[in-house]
Amino acid sequence: QQQVKQSPQSLIVQKGGISIINCAYENTAFDYFPWYQQFPGKGPALLIAIRPDVSEKKEGRFTISFNKSAKQFSLHIMDSQPGDSATYFCAAGDDKIIFGKGTRLHILP
Amino acid sequence: DTGVSQDPRHKITKRGQNVTFRCDPISEHNRLYWYRQTLGQGPEFLTYFQNEAQLEKSRLLSDRFSAERPKGSFSTLEIQRTEQGDSAMYLCASTREISFVNEQFFGPGTRLTVL
Numbered sequence: 001q002q003q004v005k006q007s008p009q010s011l012i013v014q015k016g017g018i019s020i021i022n023c024a025y026e027n028t029a030f031d032y033f034p035w036y037q038q039f040p041g042k043g044p045a046l047l048i049a050i051r052p053d054v055s056e057k058k059e060g061r062f063t064i065s066f067n068k069s070a071k072q073f074s075l076h077i078m079d080s081q082p083g084d085s086a087t088y089f090c091a092a093g094d095d096k097i098i099f100g101k102g103t104r105l106h107i108l109p
Numbered sequence: 110d111t112g113v114s115q116d117p118r119h120k121i122t123k124r125g126q127n128v129t130f131r132c133d134p135i136s137e138h139n140r141l142y143w144y145r146q147t148l149g150q151g152p153e154f155l156t157y158f159q160n161e162a163q164l165e166k167s168r169l170l171s172d173r174f175s176a177e178r179p180k181g182s183f184s185t186l187e188i189q190r191t192e193q194g195d196s197a198m199y200l201c202a203s204t205r206e207i208s209f210v211n212e213q214f215f216g217p218g219t220r221l222t223v224l
Contacts, residue, residue, distance in 0.1 A: 032211050043200055043215030089151045096165060099151030
């Protein structure tokens with residue numbers, strides 16, 4: 001199965017800092033790259049997504065940076081808040097999406 | 110609440126028993142996906158439907174697993190002769206088929222524990 005590799009596995013950031021999570025994919029046919037946020041006991045919720053025809057997308061404090069030639073994309077959370085503490089998953093695909101293994105983010109108050 | 114509901118939320122069963130889960134997608138969504146998520150991992154694709162047609166099944170879906178979406182609305186996932194390795198969160202997601210968007214809305218999941 002085509003893989004999506006996500007790093008780091010866990011991340012601790014001070015309140016107000018920038019959280020950065022990275023992903024790499026293999027299949028150049030993928031054309032949809034979402035990020036999901038998951039809280040304990042809940043299903044994943046779509047945070048932000050990008051198509052490969054743009055290099056950056058920003059929604060509020062969340063930004064995706066996309067590097068098509070390197071087959072990499074990243075999530076930046078600006079002004080990180082304690083409420084952002086959750087597990088974040090990158091994913092890639094088209095009709096079917098493949099998830100990374102997740103990053104547990106903890107924001108220190 | 111995304112509008113996707115799953116029932117039950119929790120299921121405890123003994124090894125060898127059969128279990129069935131239900132997913133009700135958002136009403137106008139014609140695509141429905143099933144995933145399995147184990148602790149510390151991302152969701153793994155199992156299968157998906159477009160309306161009532163099952164379009165793809167993962168190799169993870171052994172012959173003990175079967176999914177249906179008889180009228181193109183709700184879907185069921187059945188596991189026969191459960192094994193301890195089947196213990197996981199089973200997630201359902203739905204989306205409306207649009208050529209350039211695949212925004213999947215997830216339900217809260219059904220947590221299965223096989224004793």
